Amino acid sequence: MNNSLVKLLGWKATVLHGDPCVYDRWKWLQSQLLPGKMHTLDAGCGSGPFTMYAAKIGNRSLGISFDERNNQVAQERAKTLKLTNIKFMEGDLRELDEYGDQLGKFDQVICMETIEHILHDDKLIADLSARLAPGGRLLITTPYKHYRHMVDDHLSEYEDGGHVRWGYTHEEMRALFNKHGLEVVAEDYISGVVSQQITNLMRLLGKKVPQLAWPATFPLRVLQPLDRTLTRLTGYPYLSIAVVGIKRNGQNRTERA
Secondary structure, three states: OOHHHHHHHOOHHHHHOOOHHHHHHHHHHHHHOOOOOOEEEEEOOOOOHHHHHHHHOOOEEEEEEOOHHHHHHHHHHHHHOOOOOEEEEEOOHHHHHHHHHHHOOEEEEEEEOOHHHOOOHHHHHHHHHHOEEEEEEEEEEEEEOOOOOOOOOOEOOOOOOOEOOOOEOHHHHHHHHHHOOEEEEEEEEEOOHHHHHHHHHHHHHHHHOHHHHHHHHHHHHHHHHHHHHHHHHHOOOOOEEEEEEEEOOOOOOOOOO
16 A cells, blocks of 8 residues: 555555454444543554554554564654654564563553464563553454454464464453453454455455455445344354453543543
């Protein structure tokens, strides 16, 4: 995606240019991320669509990615959008405890579809919890343990960018949160049968005619409002779980602009 699309559609272009499941994650985030004068960390931000969304709703946002190229793209897009309350930095979440204190505390931490790539998931939750101010919120999405594997899905033995586990149940994620001082206050499922099948088609087309994968499937997104209904009727498993936890030993900050 070039910056002309960002100029035309604003930050939403960064979400719409992804697959339908990226859009679903944003819709969930929209319902949970607090607006206003919050200090928000996007841990594992990729090219920064959710970091930019946080900035657009008034948060002072920081995105961390280990990928230098992703950070460059994110910075260019933020500059195009004239976002001044946003920063991106290169960093390895597996080593967050080594430099986390330099970052200070956050009111909100986002970690979207990232924990399944990291072997020591318990340490990651501990380190993310340590970055929260008392009453701060951790918002996580990750694959549902029992989802139906999609085109090209596979497990990696090492942390090479692939998934090191298929996913989690709400119960398993709740146990991790509770262990590290986070009280779960919201749980949900994201991306049902419609979003998954459109994404599967995108992946299949991407193998044969990459330039057509996005434009050919984009019109099908008109069906996404039916996703939850059709998923419930078919019993098809959701792709991801979503969890919100609040850091104990403090009051939740809900300051708004």
